[in-house]
Amino acid sequence: MKLAEGLLLRADLLKKIEHLQNRIRPVLIVSNKNKPQEDPDALLAQLRQAIEDLQAIVVRINKTNNDTVVEGEGTLMEALAKRDALKMLAEKLRNIRSASQIHNSGDLNLKSTIDIKKLQIEMDQTGRAFRELDSKIQELNWLTVLKD
Template sequence: MSDNNDRINKKMKLAEGLLLRADLLKKIEHLQNRIRPVLVVSDDKLPQEDPDKLIAQLRNAIQDLETLVIRINKTNNETLVEGEGVLMEALAKRDSLKMLSERLRRIRLDAQFNNSGDSNLKNTISIKKLQKEMDETGRAFRKIDSKIQEINWLTELKD
């Protein structure tokens, strides 16, 4: 087991688990980048690092990530969010609100850009209605995101 194993299996808040997951993903990428240059060397040279040790570290980091992701997913599937169902559902709703907000913003920009300067052109959508929907979507996103952030710092990661 890796030296991170104690950190992976300890009691922690969901937010800590999410930060640790990000760290593990960076570590895995870093190890992959360290492995690449030591895979092949000239006959008369030794690699700067032992590729077998690096691959073992990579294996351990990926196993740690698996354990942590299982704990995060279990927590997301078992933690209730007021008015939203379980945390997993709230996360999906937040992601869809973010996507909708980004797409609506892009549509507004496209409509404004394509109608700049030519008096013979008119918009086929109401920018005012679009802006109203953008505002509502933004408010809904911020509301659910605040709930999620609060839960992340208050909820113990499941075993």
């Protein structure tokens, strides 16, 4: 199994766990005369198994991320952390840029306290770095065999 397939399996298991929890809720309590529409014990067993399966795939994904090297970035785990940091920085810079815009308030005494042009250049560089790193990561996800 490739790493990307393991990541898809993890996402599916997370959805399955949420779905099972939502199916269990309505069958937990019924009136004395009624039977639940589904067996809560069977649903709980499925939930427990899905969580065990999730634990196993997360361990395999983490082992793979720690053992796989991304050219120029260190391990895949380090590249993922860097990608997350770039994504966060890009989002925060966009928010700052938006907040620094002076809208038509009619007050001629207002001015921005930051250099918008420099900020835009940093936003562009950050976005490009994120996209390039994300592409490397996605490629490795489909090329790398998931560790046992």
